Amino acid sequence: MSQKIAIVGGGYIGAELAKSLDDTAEVTLIEPRSHFVHAPAMIRAVVDPSLLDRALIPYDRLLTNGRVIASKAKAIDAKGVTLEDGTRVEADQIVVATGSSNAMPFKPQGADIAGLKADNQRIHQQLKAARRIGIVGAGAVGTELAGEISYAMPDKKVTLISSDEALFPTMPSKLGSSLAAKLRKAGVTLILGQRAENLESMTEPYAGSLQLADGSQHDFDLIFPVIGSRANSEVLETLAGVQKTTANRIKVDPWMRPSSLPNVFAAGDVADVGDAMTIVATSRQLPWAVNGGVKFGHCGGAKVGQFGASALERAALI
Ligand SMILES: Cc1cc2nc3c(=O)[nH]c(=O)nc-3n(C[C@H](O)[C@H](O)[C@H](O)COP(=O)(O)OP(=O)(O)OC[C@H]3O[C@@H](n4cnc5c(N)ncnc54)[C@H](O)[C@@H]3O)c2cc1C
Structure with missing residues (x-):
């Protein structure tokens, strides 16, 4: 009898794991949103909202054999998942891949796809009307947003502010300095090594004034707070013994298990395996999840390193 996998x-x-296991296991995907959200496109969609329809992909045709339940999971245990309305989904193996949240309009707030579209339209109109744009945070999203706005709307005066001394601080410094040169050439003002002290919102663009650590004051018609993703770890916190690391992520063992339960796994942004929160990192976890761990349970299955999960290898797991 095939394994029941929730x-x-x-x-x-x-989504990738569900599709990959659809032919060989009894898959139930629990997902409250009506559409998959292709996050990388959300940055350009701020300057070009026509991209949005192509970047939101309905779940209705994802699985051929398995089912997609449009609901939010509330709790996990060894035998399955309890949904928001109390319904139970029984399973042999459970994978929690609840990802992370980000500022609007880069990811939906909760399950609200209509809200994401409305936010995108509203913020695009605000951007068109604005002259002075402040972007707070120079990680991947902030840096890319500065590039997109300066390229598509060269009349805007864009200022990128970060408390770090370099763009993309988590990547090799050569990348940050090369991107900084390109942005300056495109007319973007960079203020690095200065913390914005009075951000009014961590998640929502607004018009206002920013006070920086050096006491300087900067007025903007639109401020984008883009200070990083935070993992959606609430469901995992219902398990005994889980440990949080930075940005709400959950520590996992060498087999991507967040607790002592051998059949409950965590994957993607929510699982802290030592990698950054990126699609690239999730793609390093997927081969093991598909071919070894989740399909067979870690006891009977292949070991992580056999499938080249580099972050896990770094943790000397093989
Ligand atoms: C604007 C932006 C641009 C990005 N660009 C890039 C890029 O170019 N390259 C790159 O490598 N990375 C990029 N990233 C990072 C990338 O989007 C994430 O690493 C990726 O989304 C993580 O995938 P995931 O499957 O772990 O989680 P997510 O994609 O966050 O998906 C999690 C899913 O879980 C669902 N969920 C949450 N809670 C529950 C619950 N309780 N019950 C059921 N379902 C739940 C959510 O609705 C969501 O659909 C970008 C991120 C952002 C915000």
């Missing part, structure tokens, strides 16, 4: 969250790793 996957909580249909983002990059959850």
